[in-house]
Amino acid sequence: MVYLARLVIGRLGSSLAVLLIAATATFFGTAFIDRRPESYLLGPTASPESVQLLHEKLGLDDPLLVQYLRWLAGAVQGDLGTSWASSQAVLDLVLSRLPATLSIVIGSMALAILVGVGLGVLAALHQSRATDRLISTGFTVGHSVPEFWLGILLVTAFALHWSLLPATGYVPFGESPTEWARSLVLPCVALALPVAATLGRHSRSAVVAQLGQDYVRWSVSTGLGRRTIMWGAVLKNALTTVVAIVALQMLAMLSLSIVVERVFAIQGMGGLVLSAALSQDIPVLMAGVIVYGAIVVVTNLVADVLQATLNPRLGAAS
Amino acid sequence: MKGQAGRPAASPRGRRRRTRRQIRIGAALLVLIYVVGLVATFTISSESATEQSLTERLAPPGRDHLLGTDQYGRDLLARTLLAISVDFHAVLLAVAVAVVIGVPLGVLIGMGGPWFDRVTMRVVDAFLSIPTLVVVMVAVASLGQGLVNTALGVGFSFSLIYARIARTETLNIKNEPFVMSARQSGVGRARLVGRHIMPTLARPLIVETAVILRAGFMLQATLSYFGLSVQPPHPSLGNLLRDAQEAAVEAPWQVLPAGLVLVAIILLLNLTSDGISDLLAVSGTPRRLLDGARGRLSRLPEVSSGSRSLVIESVTIQVDEGAVVRDVSIHLERGEVVALVGESGSGKTMTAMSAAGLLPPGAEIVAGQVQVNGHDLVGASPGLMRSLRSADVGVIFQNPISAMNPTWRVEKHLTFPSVVLRGLTREQARQRAVDLLGEVGIADPEGCLRKYPHELSGGIAQRVMIAAALAGEPSVIIADEPTSALDSTVQVRVLDLLLGLRATRHFSLLLITHSMGVVAHAADRVYVMYSGEIVESGAVSEVLGHPEHPYTQALLAAVPQNRMRERELKGLSGSVPRPTRELPGCRFAERCPHVAAACTAGRVPFVERHGHASRCLRAQLESDVFAVEGRRGDLP
Ligand code: SF4
Numbered sequence: 001m002v003y004l005a006r007l008v009i010g011r012l013g014s015s016l017a018v019l020l021i022a023a024t025a026t027f028f029g030t031a032f033i034d035r036r037p038e039s040y041l042l043g044p045t046a047s048p049e050s051v052q053l054l055h056e057k058l059g060l061d062d063p064l065l066v067q068y069l070r071w072l073a074g075a076v077q078g079d080l081g082t083s084w085a086s087s088q089a090v091l092d093l094v095l096s097r098l099p100a101t102l103s104i105v106i107g108s109m110a111l112a113i114l115v116g117v118g119l120g121v122l123a124a125l126h127q128s129r130a131t132d133r134l135i136s137t138g139f140t141v142g143h144s145v146p147e148f149w150l151g152i153l154l155v156t157a158f159a160l161h162w163s164l165l166p167a168t169g170y171v172p173f174g175e176s177p178t179e180w181a182r183s184l185v186l187p188c189v190a191l192a193l194p195v196a197a198t199l200g201r202h203s204r205s206a207v208v209a210q211l212g213q214d215y216v217r218w219s220v221s222t223g224l225g226r227r228t229i230m231w232g233a234v235l236k237n238a239l240t241t242v243v244a245i246v247a248l249q250m251l252a253m254l255s256l257s258i259v260v261e262r263v264f265a266i267q268g269m270g271g272l273v274l275s276a277a278l279s280q281d282i283p284v285l286m287a288g289v290i291v292y293g294a295i296v297v298v299t300n301l302v303a304d305v306l307q308a309t310l311n312p313r314l315g316a317a318s
Numbered sequence: 319m320k321g322q323a324g325r326p327a328a329s330p331r332g333r334r335r336r337t338r339r340q341i342r343i344g345a346a347l348l349v350l351i352y353v354v355g356l357v358a359t360f361t362i363s364s365e366s367a368t369e370q371s372l373t374e375r376l377a378p379p380g381r382d383h384l385l386g387t388d389q390y391g392r393d394l395l396a397r398t399l400l401a402i403s404v405d406f407h408a409v410l411l412a413v414a415v416a417v418v419i420g421v422p423l424g425v426l427i428g429m430g431g432p433w434f435d436r437v438t439m440r441v442v443d444a445f446l447s448i449p450t451l452v453v454v455m456v457a458v459a460s461l462g463q464g465l466v467n468t469a470l471g472v473g474f475s476f477s478l479i480y481a482r483i484a485r486t487e488t489l490n491i492k493n494e495p496f497v498m499s500a501r502q503s504g505v506g507r508a509r510l511v512g513r514h515i516m517p518t519l520a521r522p523l524i525v526e527t528a529v530i531l532r533a534g535f536m537l538q539a540t541l542s543y544f545g546l547s548v549q550p551p552h553p554s555l556g557n558l559l560r561d562a563q564e565a566a567v568e569a570p571w572q573v574l575p576a577g578l579v580l581v582a583i584i585l586l587l588n589l590t591s592d593g594i595s596d597l598l599a600v601s602g603t604p605r606r607l608l609d610g611a612r613g614r615l616s617r618l619p620e621v622s623s624g625s626r627s628l629v630i631e632s633v634t635i636q637v638d639e640g641a642v643v644r645d646v647s648i649h650l651e652r653g654e655v656v657a658l659v660g661e662s663g664s665g666k667t668m669t670a671m672s673a674a675g676l677l678p679p680g681a682e683i684v685a686g687q688v689q690v691n692g693h694d695l696v697g698a699s700p701g702l703m704r705s706l707r708s709a710d711v712g713v714i715f716q717n718p719i720s721a722m723n724p725t726w727r728v729e730k731h732l733t734f735p736s737v738v739l740r741g742l743t744r745e746q747a748r749q750r751a752v753d754l755l756g757e758v759g760i761a762d763p764e765g766c767l768r769k770y771p772h773e774l775s776g777g778i779a780q781r782v783m784i785a786a787a788l789a790g791e792p793s794v795i796i797a798d799e800p801t802s803a804l805d806s807t808v809q810v811r812v813l814d815l816l817l818g819l820r821a822t823r824h825f826s827l828l829l830i831t832h833s834m835g836v837v838a839h840a841a842d843r844v845y846v847m848y849s850g851e852i853v854e855s856g857a858v859s860e861v862l863g864h865p866e867h868p869y870t871q872a873l874l875a876a877v878p879q880n881r882m883r884e885r886e887l888k889g890l891s892g893s894v895p896r897p898t899r900e901l902p903g904c905r906f907a908e909r910c911p912h913v914a915a916a917c918t919a920g921r922v923p924f925v926e927r928h929g930h931a932s933r934c935l936r937a938q939l940e941s942d943v944f945a946v947e948g949r950r951g952d953l954p
Binding site: 017018022025030090141142143144145146148155156160163193213214216217218220221222224225229230232253258259273274280282289292293296299310312 | 382388441442443444445448449450451452460463542543557559562563568570573578580585588592606607608610611612676704705706708712715718720722726737739771772783786789
């Protein structure tokens with residue numbers, strides 16, 4: 001337990017550094033663009049005085065470094081600034097959008113793990129037999145279907161044609177838990193399938209790699225049966241690799257989630273970042289980078305802890 | 319034992335050929351799709367694909383419009399065909415940008431000092447932990463929209479992946495001896511990069527490019543679906559899909575053409591990139607070790623077993639390429655320590671493992687008999703094999719730490735089989751584990767039970783594995799080089815432990831070794847194996863004192879007498895012929911200092927006198943007093 005705590009604290013520092021670097025790079029990477037939030041906030045007919053006032057309020061006329069430091073000072077205290085496109089507090093915007101994104105991402109990841117890892121292990125158990133070939137082919141095909149096309153197909157079939165599920169939109173959990181669940185089904189399936197295929201491929205090879213290890217031969221030599229060895233020994237070892245793969249897939253899944261949110265017209269973080277990119281709303285864009293980065297960083301942290309718990313040798317090494 | 323191999327694995331060469339074909343076909347079809355797209359741009363006027371016609375809205379597929387028209391009355395086939403090359407060009411542009419930025423950046427980071435490396439890699443890694451699409455969004459914010467701008471953004475985010483690989487490879491190559499010496503002899507950095515680093519970089523970059531192309535097509539379609547890349551009304555696969563989604567209620571089929579083209583491109587890229595990484599991976603055929611553990615435990619039938627606990631009789635073991643163990647006979651009396659000695663590749667491990675039903679996948683006993691305590695193993699049901707392993711045969715492997723399960727504590731290694739196979743309660747099993755650890759000379763059994771394999775020294779780990787082998791109270795123990803992986807000081811102690819246990823527990827021990835020192839120290843009888851055959855056998859004092867076969871003589875000459883020192887047997891010139899090679903006569907003839915014409919004329923018989931046997935014509939004739947006088951002239 002002590003080493004787990006040490007592990008978490010050690011990683012926390014570098015995780016925060018990652019987020020800071022990414023946000024900083026976003027700030028200076030977009031430094032040379034023309035900052036004209038007045039076109040959104042005041043409209044084309046705004047008087048020069050009111051533009052001047054707005055720039056002063058947002059501090060846009062200060063040198064870049066001063067602007068950056070001001071942002072940093074605010075960020076440390078949990079204030080991510082004001083949106084240039086809507087003059088709302090960025091934090092409020094993020095908090096209003098985050099639940100939808102987290103619901104989809106967590107739901108899809110759970111589904112992807114269930115389906116992908118389950119089928120991957122099944123395929124490995126039946127290595128080079130018909131079941132394996134069937135599942136592996138399924139993985140290759142699933143891996144090749146763009147998630148938004150799948151989303152469109154799902155909407156067309158289940159929502160528009162059969163009217164089984166809502167086509168678009170997200171219902172907050174607090175409003176109606178059942179509608180919340182129903183609104184998540186199609187997006188989660190669309191998002192989970194490609195990820196499940198990738199997870200499945202890698203889980204299969206993780207298990208196959210374990211099956212060739214010396215300890216498996218030793219287990220066989222003690223007289224233990226195939227199933228016992230599989231469930232009692234091999235899977236736990238393979239799980240360490242699988243956890244690492246899941247963490248890696250989180251990165252891909254977040255990209256995909258932005259698209260799926262759009263396909264299903266869900267007001268999540270993806271839409272926020274997309275419109276911030278289009279309107280050059282830098283404070284919101286930076287917040288988006290931080291939020292998505294934070295999801296990745298937290299996933300990695302959880303994965304590290306899980307791995308260290310599963311495999312004490314890895315825990316000792318870190 | 320039969321059928322243990324399952325279906326024969328495809329030969330590696332055949333698999334490689336198929337993989338190459340997969341790559342070629344995948345790449346050819348991709349090029350074909352691209353060419354079709356190119357031809358379309360030159361034959362179909364872009365007006366016909368962009369001009370709206372409200373009278374022809376959403377026409378179903380038919381004569382005039384093979385795929386129908388969209389909600390603006392535009393021909394869907396023309397739009398789909400024109401979209402192909404647009405997407406290809408956007409992706410190729412992005413990848414080109416990525417290579418041009420990423421590779422030099424990576425080499426630069428790799429060539430720079432360690433401090434520079436750490437700082438820049440921190441930044442690169444920070445970017446790589448942000449989802450690609452978010453990075454592209456930031457790029458869009460600063461560069462603006464449109465095909466070229468988004469391609470630049472995508473190219474930038476991919477360039478980081480290239481940079482990372484190029485940097486790693488550069489660091490690796492930089493420290494290669496030949497590059498170091500080139501640097502010392504004053505070769506300039508630029509030439510170093512051009513001559514040594516770039517060529518080695520090519521391979522990993524090609525593998526990665528296949529993966530990146532796939533991601534590129536996905537991203538390109540996504541971005542134009544968002545309306546960020548190709549601007550309407552110009553067609554691209556993503557634009558087509560967005561239009562199709564808008565019209566999905568009235569004309570659901572419109573979703574298919576662009577989607578299927580996209581799936582085809584990505585599927586082909588996947589097949590190609592899978593093929594490339596398969597080809598470059600150095601994985602052999604998978605080891606299907608678990609196949610030997612099929613079946614249910616069965617009660618062992620009563621049989622009369624006699625005085626011999628293990629009998630291997632005229633056994634021939636075959637793999638794909640041929641026989642690796644040829645007509646080998648070995649037996650163990652109860653309580654006896656028998657050594658099976660030979661160089662690696664002599665077939666000694668294969669022979670011994672056949673007695674535990676642990677032949678590697680693909681190897682099969684094709685002739686002869688194996689009996690453990692009177693039970694026939696050849697053709698036995700898998701369940702009987704398991705029962706024998708759990709109760710009659712224990713195995714000790716060469717490398718104890720890798721034979722242990724890294725996620726199990728010592729305790730579970732000792733208790734789990736007892737609980738599962740022998741129905742002990744956990745407390746009983748634990749108590750037994752403590753006793754066993756005490757018996758193998760571990761000072762603090764309770765403490766040891768709580769340890770993980772990586773926390774043990776090799777010697778302690780091997781003691782634990784000996785204890786684990788004893789858990790089933792076997793009457794035969796097979797030890798495969800049990801001390802070769804250990805420190806030389808520990809070797810004797812572990813060997814003496816085994817001998818002591820044999821004295822108290824009366825099991826017979828089959829000791830596989832390449833060391834005559836171990837044979838002299840531990841064994842009662844010895845079999846010498848060479849290239850799949852037994853070449854000499856007998857009591858240790860006899861064989862070591864009066865070796866008959868020239869191979870045994872060479873082995874003994876290579877080892878300092880009466881010393882417990884492991885040493886590779888290198889006293890002979892040449893190497894062991896592969897056991898699978900068919901040879902007409904004596905298999906040792908190629909290396910034998912006494913070889914004569916008769917030796918290679920036909921199979922040399924294994925002849926026994928007074929319990930000491932060998933397979934050498936010269937030895938047999940010399941020992942035969944009458945024949946010696948008459949036929950000496952033929953002999954060396
Ligand atoms: S049979 Fe001939 S070649 Fe073979 S070991 Fe004896 S003398 Fe040498």
